[in-house]
Amino acid sequence: MSDSPPRRLLLVNGPNLNLLGTREPAVYGHETLDDVVALVERTADELGYAVRALQSNHEGVLIDAIHEAREDCAGVVINPGGLTHTSVALRDALTGVALPFAEVHVSDVHAREEFRHFSYLSDVAAVTVVGEGVAGYGRAVRELVAALATEEDAS
Numbered sequence: 001m002s003d004s005p006p007r008r009l010l011l012v013n014g015p016n017l018n019l020l021g022t023r024e025p026a027v028y029g030h031e032t033l034d035d036v037v038a039l040v041e042r043t044a045d046e047l048g049y050a051v052r053a054l055q056s057n058h059e060g061v062l063i064d065a066i067h068e069a070r071e072d073c074a075g076v077v078i079n080p081g082g083l084t085h086t087s088v089a090l091r092d093a094l095t096g097v098a099l100p101f102a103e104v105h106v107s108d109v110h111a112r113e114e115f116r117h118f119s120y121l122s123d124v125a126a127v128t129v130v131g132e133g134v135a136g137y138g139r140a141v142r143e144l145v146a147a148l149a150t151e152e153d154a155s
């Protein structure tokens with residue numbers, strides 16, 4: 001009999017997302033990173049999941065946290081910030097631990113500069129939510145948990 005998967009999600013916010021609320025409010029709105037964490041915790045809690053939240057401006061710190069999540073998390077909700085458009089290493093970390101993940105962007109990256117249109121993560125993400133503001137993190141949690149349930153049913 002296999003152990004049931006842990007009821008915990010890792011929430012990862014990458015570079016510059018600590019500035020949410022004051023950073024380019026016309027693009028990212030007025031809600032803060034604390035608001036993001038509270039929303040993700042509340043939504044996950046309703047679905048029976050705990051959350052470990054991490055924000056870092058350093059790619060290696062994000063990669064280490066993703067590696068560690070393999071030990072005790074069922075999935076990852078990640079806004080990689082600018083690393084979305086540049087980081088093969090972050091993609092490799094996520095595919096390497098083989099945890100289903102939801103990619104979130106507060107802004108509509110497809111309606112912005114062309115260099116934001118490409119994501120190194122989207123084709124391997126279980127869920128992608130773009131341009132719904134901070135509320136998009138809530139949707140990402142719900143859709144990721146639904147994907148995890150489908151996976152569990154199939155196993």
Ligand SMILES: O=C1C[C@@](O)(C(=O)O)C[C@@H](O)[C@@H]1O
Nearest residue numbers: 016079081082105106107116
């Ligand atoms: O830092 C960010 C934030 C972002 O991921 C978003 O949430 O809309 C979009 C990225 O292009 C940008 O570099």
